[in-house]
Amino acid sequence: MTGIAAGGTLRTGETAGTGAARDGGAGELVTTDLAVGGMTCAACVARVEKRLGRIEGVTSGVNLATGRARVLHPPEVPVERLVAAVERAGYTAAPLSPGDAGPGAPAEEGADDTEARLRVVLVALLALPVMVVSMVPAAQFLNWQWVCFLLAAPVALWGAESFHRGALRALRHRTATMDTLVSLGVLASFLWSAYALFLGGAGTPGMRMPFSLSAGSADAHVYLEATVGVPLFVLCGRLLETRARRRTGSALRALAELAVKDVSAVDGPEGGGEHRIPVERLLPGGHFLVRPGERVATDGVVVRGGAVLDVSMLTGESVPVEAGPGDRVTGGTLDLGGSLVVRATAVGADTQLARITALVVEAQAGKARAQRLADRVAGVFVPAVLALAVAVTAFWLGAGATAQGAVTTGVAMLVVACPCALGLATPTALLTATGRGAQLGVLIKGPEVLERLREIDTVVLDKTGTLTTGRMRLLDTVTAAGWERGEVLRLAAAVERLSEHPIGRAVVEAAESAGGRELPAAPASAPPPEVGAFVAMAGTGVSGTVGGRRVRVLRPHAATGLPGTLAGVPAEADAAGRTAVVVEVDGAPVAVLVLGDTTRPGAARAVERLHALGLRTVLLTGDGPGAARRVAAELGVGEVHWSASPERKAEVVEELRAAGRVPAVVGDGVNDAVALARAELGIALGTGTDAAIGAAGVTLVRDDILAVVHAVELARRALAVIGSNLTWAFSYNVLLIPVAAVGLLHPMLAALAMSGSSLLVVANSLRLRTWRPRGEGAGSR
Incomplete structure (x- = not known):
C-alpha cells in the first residue's frame, strides 16, 4: 500500500545492536551509549571515566543518576573494547540503542525494586x-x-x-x-x-x-x-533514592509515552480502506485517521476534517489548538474532539517528538x-x-x-x-530541569548551556518570525469620500482571492474575519462575488471584474493620482516599515490598504520581563530602518541594528562580545545561523529552519517568544539548586x-x-x- 513500509526501519544514526552513532563525517568520533551497572557513588563515576580514558582517543561522561556512560571514541575502537574496559573497572556494561533505558530509569542491576x-x-x-x-x-x-x-x-x-x-x-x-x-x-x-x-x-x-x-x-x-x-x-x-531518582526523569518518560504504537492507516484523503498497522510501517505521504481520544500518530498535514488538539505535553501551551485542512499537526498530541485524516510528513526519528526526546537525552x-x-x-x-x-x-x-x-x-x-x-x-x-524545560517547550542541549544561560547579559533578537509573526496582515484601510470600508474590502478581497501573493492572502483573511477587532469586513452573510477577466501583473498588482466593475489592487507607483485624503498614506506606511496598496474601482482610486507584519502576542511582555531579569535587549534585523524602529519602539527594545546581512549579524555579535557583553542570539532563519553560532548562546525557535536549530544551544518548541524568559529563569533556578546540592554535599x-x-x-x-x-x-x-x-x-x- 502507498505510504506503508513492509517492515521496521533502522533510525537515522543508529547502528543496530551497538548503540553507536556517527558524530560526524568520515574520520570523526563515534558516540556510543553504555548502560553501566553497579555504580553507587561519585567515586564509581570517576573510576569508570578514568578506565575508559586509558583507551587512546576515548573521552567519556558518566551519569550516576541515569546509569549511562556516553563515550566518544575513534571508529577503529570497537564497542566490545569499551564494555571490557568498564568491566575491568569492576562494573557491568552493555551498549544501548537510542530507544533503550530512557534517562531517569537507572540502568544498574535491580531496576525492579x-x-x-x-x-x-x-x-x-x-x-x-x-x-x-x-x-x-x-x-x-x-x-x-x-x-x-x-x-x-x-x-x-x-x-x-x-x-x-x-x-x-x-x-x-x-x-x-x-x-x-x-x-x-x-x-x-x-x-x-x-x-x-x-x-x-x-x-x-x-x-x-x-x-x-x-x-x-x-x-x-x-x-x-x-x-x-x-x-x-x-x-x-x-x-528511596532509586525511586526518587526515577521521578527526576518522569517528564522525559512522559514524552516518550506520547509515542503511538499503532495507527489507523487509510487508502487516501477520503479515509477509505481503514486498517490498523504498526506506526513503523507508515511512510511519509501515507494517510491515517485520528479519532477523538486518540493521539496523532506522527507529524503531518490535515487533509480532511477538523479537531481540537491538546498540545500541552509537547509545547507547554495549556490552551487547546484547533486543526483543520491545511494545518500541520504534531505526533503525540491528543485529539480532544473531532476526527482528522492526516497525511504523514515525517515518521520515526524525524518527528518533532523524537527530536525533542533526543535533545533532552543529549x-x-x-x-x-x-x-x-x-x-x-x-x-x-x-x-x-x-x-x-x-x-x-x-x-x-x-x-x-x-x-x-x-x-x-x-x-x-x-x-x-x-x-x-x-x-x-x-x-x-x-535530569529534573531538562525534563521540566521540555514540558514548558524549552529544549536545553546540555548543562554547559544552562551555565551560559545564567551568564548572559544581553539578548539579541531577530525581528521577522521571532518578534513578529512573519505573516502579512491588513492593519488599516483608508477610504476616499463616499466609500465604505467594508465595501472596499469586499471588492478587493474578491479579486485577491485568485492571487497566491502574501498581500492577497492577507486581504482575503481580513475580509473573512467578520467582526474582527482591528479590521472592518463585509457582513458574514455576504457571499464572495464572482470575478471575471482576472489578471495578475507581476510587481504591480491584480485586476478583475466584480459585479460589472473593474477592480484593481495596485502598488502605489502603478496607481493613478491619489486624492488628497489618500495622497500621504503610502509615504507614511513606507516610513513605518509597512506596505501600502491602492484599490481602484473603474479607474478611480477609492482606498489605500496598509499591510504589515505584526508582533507576536507575547513579544512586548517577553522584552519587559527580560529587562526585569537585568538583561539588555538588542534588535538585529535585515529589514529597513522604518520597520526596525517601529518594532523596537512598540516593544521597548533600546538598541536597534537594521539592514543587516547574515555576515553583518555575526559582526554585530562579535562587536558586542568585544565590548565585554555576553550575548545570546534568538532567531529562526537560515540568515540567523551564523549569528547563533557566533554568540555565547544561540536560541532558536522550533518553528524555524533546521540550520538555525542546529546552530543553537536552546530550542523553543513553543511558538511563543516568552519561552526565552522561561529558559533564563529555569536555568537560574536549576543552577541555584545544583549549587545548594553541592554546598550541602561538601559541607556534610x-x-x-x-x-x-x-x-x-x-x-x-x-x-x-x-x-x-x-x-x-x-x-x-x-x-x-x-x-x-x-x-x-x-x-x-
Missing part, C-alpha cells in the same frame, strides 16, 4: 528488635545480648550482602567504593561485638549496656545496633563544571577516607583509648563519609567527618546521616518538577 523492598522489610524485622533492646537499658533482659547476636548475624552477612559483594569486586580491581566503606563498617562492628561476647566479657548473663550516641569506651560494650542499623538505613536510603549526558570538579574530588575521596580512618584508629589506640572505642570511631568515619550526595548533586537536578562531609573522628558520632547515626544526605539532595532536585515561570498560573504545564 521488588527484591530490594523485600530485603529491606526482612532486615527491618531483624534489626528493629536489636536496636530497641541495645539502646533501651530497661528492655535488656537476661542474655539479651546473645539473642541480639543471633538476630544481627543474618543482617550482617545476608542483609549487607550487596555491600560485601561490591567491596570484594572493588578489591579485586584494587579500588575502593561506597560499598567498601559500608562493608568495612558493618563487618568491623559485627566482629568487634563477636569478640566482646565470646572473649571480652560482654557475654556474661545479666550484662547491661547504657545508652550512648557516641562511640563509647566500655570494654563490655557491643555494637550490634550499629551492625544492623548501618545496613538497614543504607538499604532504606538506597531504595542534554542529560553532559556535565556541568561543578559536577566535573565533584567527580574528580570523589575519585580520590574514598581512598583518602580509608587512610584517614586507619590513621584516626591508630591515633586513639596510641592515645590510650580502648580498642573498642578506637575501632568504633573508625567505623563511624567509614560510614559517614560515603560520597553518595556528591555524585547525585548535579545529575538529579539536571566537612562537618561530620571531624565529629566522627573525635568519637562523638555513633556508627548507626552515621549511617542515618549518610542516607539522609543523599535523600535531601534528591528531594531538593525534585522541587524543580513543579517549578513555574514567574507570573504563570495553573495553566503553565
Whole structure:
C-alpha cells in the first residue's frame, strides 16, 4: 500500500545492536551509549571515566543518576573494547540503542525494586528488635545480648550482602567504593561485638549496656545496633533514592509515552480502506485517521476534517489548538474532539517528538563544571577516607583509648563519609530541569548551556518570525469620500482571492474575519462575488471584474493620482516599515490598504520581563530602518541594528562580545545561523529552519517568544539548586567527618546521616518538577 513500509526501519544514526552513532563525517568520533551497572557513588563515576580514558582517543561522561556512560571514541575502537574496559573497572556494561533505558530509569542491576523492598522489610524485622533492646537499658533482659547476636548475624552477612559483594569486586580491581566503606563498617562492628561476647566479657548473663550516641569506651560494650542499623538505613536510603531518582526523569518518560504504537492507516484523503498497522510501517505521504481520544500518530498535514488538539505535553501551551485542512499537526498530541485524516510528513526519528526526546537525552549526558570538579574530588575521596580512618584508629589506640572505642570511631568515619550526595548533586537536578524545560517547550542541549544561560547579559533578537509573526496582515484601510470600508474590502478581497501573493492572502483573511477587532469586513452573510477577466501583473498588482466593475489592487507607483485624503498614506506606511496598496474601482482610486507584519502576542511582555531579569535587549534585523524602529519602539527594545546581512549579524555579535557583553542570539532563519553560532548562546525557535536549530544551544518548541524568559529563569533556578546540592554535599562531609573522628558520632547515626544526605539532595532536585515561570498560573504545564 502507498505510504506503508513492509517492515521496521533502522533510525537515522543508529547502528543496530551497538548503540553507536556517527558524530560526524568520515574520520570523526563515534558516540556510543553504555548502560553501566553497579555504580553507587561519585567515586564509581570517576573510576569508570578514568578506565575508559586509558583507551587512546576515548573521552567519556558518566551519569550516576541515569546509569549511562556516553563515550566518544575513534571508529577503529570497537564497542566490545569499551564494555571490557568498564568491566575491568569492576562494573557491568552493555551498549544501548537510542530507544533503550530512557534517562531517569537507572540502568544498574535491580531496576525492579521488588527484591530490594523485600530485603529491606526482612532486615527491618531483624534489626528493629536489636536496636530497641541495645539502646533501651530497661528492655535488656537476661542474655539479651546473645539473642541480639543471633538476630544481627543474618543482617550482617545476608542483609549487607550487596555491600560485601561490591567491596570484594572493588578489591579485586584494587579500588575502593561506597560499598567498601559500608562493608568495612558493618563487618568491623559485627566482629568487634563477636569478640566482646565470646572473649571480652560482654557475654556474661545479666550484662547491661547504657545508652550512648557516641562511640563509647566500655570494654563490655557491643555494637550490634550499629551492625544492623548501618545496613538497614543504607538499604532504606538506597531504595528511596532509586525511586526518587526515577521521578527526576518522569517528564522525559512522559514524552516518550506520547509515542503511538499503532495507527489507523487509510487508502487516501477520503479515509477509505481503514486498517490498523504498526506506526513503523507508515511512510511519509501515507494517510491515517485520528479519532477523538486518540493521539496523532506522527507529524503531518490535515487533509480532511477538523479537531481540537491538546498540545500541552509537547509545547507547554495549556490552551487547546484547533486543526483543520491545511494545518500541520504534531505526533503525540491528543485529539480532544473531532476526527482528522492526516497525511504523514515525517515518521520515526524525524518527528518533532523524537527530536525533542533526543535533545533532552543529549542534554542529560553532559556535565556541568561543578559536577566535573565533584567527580574528580570523589575519585580520590574514598581512598583518602580509608587512610584517614586507619590513621584516626591508630591515633586513639596510641592515645590510650580502648580498642573498642578506637575501632568504633573508625567505623563511624567509614560510614559517614560515603560520597553518595556528591555524585547525585548535579545529575538529579539536571535530569529534573531538562525534563521540566521540555514540558514548558524549552529544549536545553546540555548543562554547559544552562551555565551560559545564567551568564548572559544581553539578548539579541531577530525581528521577522521571532518578534513578529512573519505573516502579512491588513492593519488599516483608508477610504476616499463616499466609500465604505467594508465595501472596499469586499471588492478587493474578491479579486485577491485568485492571487497566491502574501498581500492577497492577507486581504482575503481580513475580509473573512467578520467582526474582527482591528479590521472592518463585509457582513458574514455576504457571499464572495464572482470575478471575471482576472489578471495578475507581476510587481504591480491584480485586476478583475466584480459585479460589472473593474477592480484593481495596485502598488502605489502603478496607481493613478491619489486624492488628497489618500495622497500621504503610502509615504507614511513606507516610513513605518509597512506596505501600502491602492484599490481602484473603474479607474478611480477609492482606498489605500496598509499591510504589515505584526508582533507576536507575547513579544512586548517577553522584552519587559527580560529587562526585569537585568538583561539588555538588542534588535538585529535585515529589514529597513522604518520597520526596525517601529518594532523596537512598540516593544521597548533600546538598541536597534537594521539592514543587516547574515555576515553583518555575526559582526554585530562579535562587536558586542568585544565590548565585554555576553550575548545570546534568538532567531529562526537560515540568515540567523551564523549569528547563533557566533554568540555565547544561540536560541532558536522550533518553528524555524533546521540550520538555525542546529546552530543553537536552546530550542523553543513553543511558538511563543516568552519561552526565552522561561529558559533564563529555569536555568537560574536549576543552577541555584545544583549549587545548594553541592554546598550541602561538601559541607556534610566537612562537618561530620571531624565529629566522627573525635568519637562523638555513633556508627548507626552515621549511617542515618549518610542516607539522609543523599535523600535531601534528591528531594531538593525534585522541587524543580513543579517549578513555574514567574507570573504563570495553573495553566503553565
